[in-house]
Amino acid sequence: MRYIEPHGHMVSRTTDDYQDMATAGCQVVCEPAFWAGFDRGSAAGFHDYFRQLTDQEPKRAARYGISHYTWICLNPKESEDTQLAEEVLKIIPEFLDKPTVLGVGEIGLNKNSRNEILVLEKHVDLAAKHNQLVLVHTPHLEDKLKGTRLILDIIKNERRLTPNRVIIDHVEEHTIKMVLDKGFWAGMTLYPESKCTSARAIDMIEVFGGERLWMNSACDWGHSVPLAVPRTALEMRKRGYTADVIDKMIYRNPVAFMSQSPKFKLPIDPL
C-alpha cells in the first residue's frame, strides 16, 4: 500500500508517528499552517512557525523517507485580532516562494464572525494575486453548514481563482454535495469523534463518487489518529473495493490535486 497524508499537523506529532506512517506506506505528508492551541502574540511568532514548517519539518520527515510539503496562512481561529492578521499577511509572501510551499492554507472560518470573513477575504486575494492553490478549513460541528456556505460564496466571488485549484476540507454528509457541485475539491477528515469515521467516509465515496475527493487524518495536538488514512484503506478493502480504487482515493487523487503546483514532486525512489 502507498498513500499520501494530505493534511497532517506534524509539528505536533512525535517521530514515532513519522515512523508508523512510513511503515504503513506514507510517501508524502502535507502540512497546512494551523492554530497552536493558544494564540500567538506577535507576527514574529508566526514567522518562526512558518520557518519551522518550511525548513525544519521537511528535514524531520526526510529521515523517514517521507516528502513534506506545507501551506502558509494565519488560521481562522486567530483572525479576530485584525491588526495582528494584517502584520502576518505581510510576511506570508516571502514564504510562498519557498520550494515546499504548495499554497495558502488552511484558511477559512471558525465561528463565522465578521473579522474572520474579513481576514479570509484578504487571504483569498493574496492567493489569487500569487496564483496559489488554496486549502480551506470549514468550521466545526454546528458552525460547519453556515460556514461552508459563507466560504463558498466568498471564493466563488473571486474570479481569479478556479474551483478545481481549491480544496474545501472537513466536509461531512451535509456539506459535501454543495462543495462538489460547485466544482471544488473536497477533503474528508477522519477523526475519532468530531468529524468523520472511516465507515462514513466510505459511504460518501459510494454516494458521491470518488472524483475530486481525498481523505486525511488532520492529525494534530488533539485527539486524532495519524494512521487514519491507511486504516480507512483497510476498511475499504473489507467493503469490497479493489486495490486500484483504494489507490485512487489515498494516492492518485491527492497527487492529482497537488500536482497543480509545479513544486509538488513525488519521491523518486519510494520504499
Next chain:
Amino acid sequence: MSRQQLSDLYFMEARSKVIDIAAFLDRMDRGTGAEDFRVISLRESMKILQSDRPDRAAEVLRSLSDTTTKPIPSATTKAACGAWLGPQKKAAAKQPARAAKK
C-alpha cells in the same frame, strides 16, 4: 455489498452505539436540574433515525446546525458545542425540565 454482508460488518458497532445512547438518556434522567439545550437538540435529531429518507446522516447533521445565514458580530469563543440554540429550542429549554424529578 449485500445487506447481509453490511450487517456482518457493522451490526455489532451500531448495536453498541444505540445502547450507549439509551444509557446516556437514562443517565440524563437521573441527573438534576434543567435539560441542556444540546440534549434537547439531540432528542429532536433522533426522530430522524426512524424516517425512511436516504440521507439520515446529513439530516441529523443539519438538525444540529446553526440555521442562520449572517456572520456573527465577533467570535467570543473558539469552540463549537455540537448543537445550536435557535429560537425554538430556546423556548423548549424554558419548559419545566424533563429531569426535574429530583
